[in-house]
Amino acid sequence: MPTLLALDASSTACSVALWHQPAGRDADVVARFVEAPREHTRRLMPMVDEVLAEAGVALADLDALAYGHGPGSFTGLRIAAGTAQGLAYGLGKPLLGVSTLAALALAGHRRLHLRYVLPALDARMGEIYVGAYRCQDGELTSLAAEAVMPPERLTLPPGHEEADWVGVGSGWTLWPSMNANLQAGISQHLDDWQPAAEELVRLAAQRYAAGERTAPAQAQPVYLRDQVAWQKSR
Structure with a gap:
């Protein structure tokens, strides 16, 4: 089973989740979720450190990273995509963008x-x-x-x-x-539910198992409003 890390900052909440399989056990998810309006940049990496430490997993052990690619907050999507992209580049790992x-x-x-x-x-x-x-x-x-x-x-x-x-x-x-x-x-x-990395990482694990991979350079938030504007301009 792969070891995957997912990040999401698409709403007022900030979340991180790790999918991994300890030796001799079923796959497990370690997650953090916090309401953090306008604090995503400050919160994401400490939360990454927390889930990795709890699971006893190092960044180098990751097989891939996932991020909430949208739709959602314009700024939050860019923060999650940029953070995941930076980690993926540094580790030489693929990325998976997942729908919020x-x-x-x-x-x-x-x-x-x-x-x-x-x-x-x-x-x-x-x-x-x-x-x-x-x-x-x-x-x-x-x-x-x-x-x-x-x-x-x-x-x-x-x-x-x-x-x-x-x-x-x-x-x-x-x-x-x-x-x-x-x-x-x-x-x-x-109406009080928000996207969370715990579900993102489960969806990413399914797609990774099916052979999906994306190079770090292709990390892109999905702005549905941009797509509509582009279609109307054709």
Whole structure:
């Protein structure tokens, strides 16, 4: 099993997680999560040191690094990507960028055994970042492309309207602005959840096992708003 380190700073929280397999034991995750608005730069590396020390793992033992590539806070995404990129360059290790929306969906599946999850993050400017996932046995299937949109435009994925959908993430604080048809299809919404490295590292481990690798030079935050602007300018 690989030894992976994941970093996330996509929201007001800051988190780090290590995936490793001690000798003779199942794979384990050591994680730290703290609310730290505007303190991500100061907090990330001490948290890395903490999880490595707790697990008895050295930086040189890592097989790869992962980071929350977005969507999320513009500044936070750059901090996580830059920190992971710097470590990867120094160690000569590959990188894996992981969706923060997918991490929220996995959190809902792991904590509450949710099957159909609509992760949404507050994108400011009256918009949300949103995705749609079916979750089963720790695996995620995307049912709609991740997008940024006004909350009133959000709909359930076609063909899956009758599923038991649950919304998670800060985007659901905009519930009053969402359309009535959508609200009728949501059994509950949990708007105080934030992306966390604990889920990022689990998703990264799945992808690493499938053979995915990215060179450090290719580390890129995902700014969905940039993609929309580019498409409109074509």
